Amino acid sequence: MKIDDKTSDSIRDAIKQKIKEKIKKELLEEVYTELQLEELQEEITDEILGVKNIDHSEGKIRLDPIPMEPVITVAKSDRSDAKIKITVKAILKIASHSLKYANTNIRKENWVEVIGLLAGTYDKSNGILHIEDAYPMGHGTAVYAEIKDYNNFTRAYEDIVKSKQFICGWYHSHPSYGCFMSREDLGTQKRYQSFWDKSVALVIDPYQINGKSLGFDIYRANFTNKKWFSVPYDVRGNLDVRMLPEILEFMAPIIEGKPAYLEYDE
Ligand SMILES: [Zn+2]
Structure with missing residues (x-):
């Protein structure tokens, strides 16, 4: 499955936004490692593109990893x-x-x-x-x-x-x-x-x-x-x-x- 560049860009923006929201919501105690960010991206990509049930080997849209700003660890003020x-x-x-x-x-x-x-x-x-x-x-x-x-x-x-x-x-x-x-x-x-x-x-x-x-x-x-x-x-x-x-x-x-x-x- 192929998607054109413009669609891909807007999808990527949407995914990035969703990852940020999710992290913001959970970040008080959680720390996301790079691998977990990758997983999260995959999860959210599936969610947005609605391809959850498609077999992994075929037809699944793969986006290149979306660069995210490093997620800094937390709650050290207390x-x-x-x-x-x-x-x-x-x-x-x-x-x-x-x-x-x-x-x-x-x-x-x-x-x-x-x-x-x-x-x-x-x-x-x-x-x-x-x-x-x-x-x-x-x-x-x-x-x-x-x-x-x-x-x-x-x-x-x-x-x-x-x-x-x-x-x-x-x-x-x-x-x-x-x-x-x-x-x-x-x-x-x-x-x-x-x-x-x-x-x-x-x-x-x-x-x-x-x-x-x-x-x-x-x-x-x-x-x-x-x-x-x-x-x-x-x-x-x-x-x-x-x-x-x-x-x-x-x-x-x-x-x-x-x-x-x-x-x-x-
Ligand atoms: Zn280590």
Whole structure:
């Protein structure tokens, strides 16, 4: 089935408008990843063109992906009400771990993702999850990192239990391509949320640690509609985002196993 350019343009505008309306309506808690936007586009295209029941292989009108402005995550103004508090220690560990494999000394095409566990405590009296610490587990390819070594997982698990905490989620990095969760990440999250339903996924883009942003977001997934939603968090203690790049720069040699500084004759 072929449609002429002019019709196609007006259909595209209508679809774009509908996607925007839908997102606006749902956005308070929802986060749309690129893949979900694509799906949404498909759904709305079907709706508008009324071709819902036509067989997928034949006769279905396909429009090229419609470029949408990035959909930014939400509801961060109410940090004081946040049910998640994260320590500066955990932030520094996660940020420095992600920078270790994606920094200006490494060519950008060699930057890779890192992955690790989040350890925390849960305060039943007020429902606040405290993310106390992070346990770096590994690094992977440019677009995917997973915890491959079960022995290391067990070791981390034992260390976490010893410190009277529990595994409350996981983190991974998106060096330079922004904070969002993909459909692939749903599988990983499912394991954590079936372990503990309040488990979280933290994603960090070290590239966004620029003095204006902490560079990370925290999510949970809704497995009924297979969508991610972001959860507001607060930092425990005082961390000035403007200081973060400088602190991390100071930590860089330590991360590489070198001394932070030496006296001249040391
Ligand atoms: Zn990812």
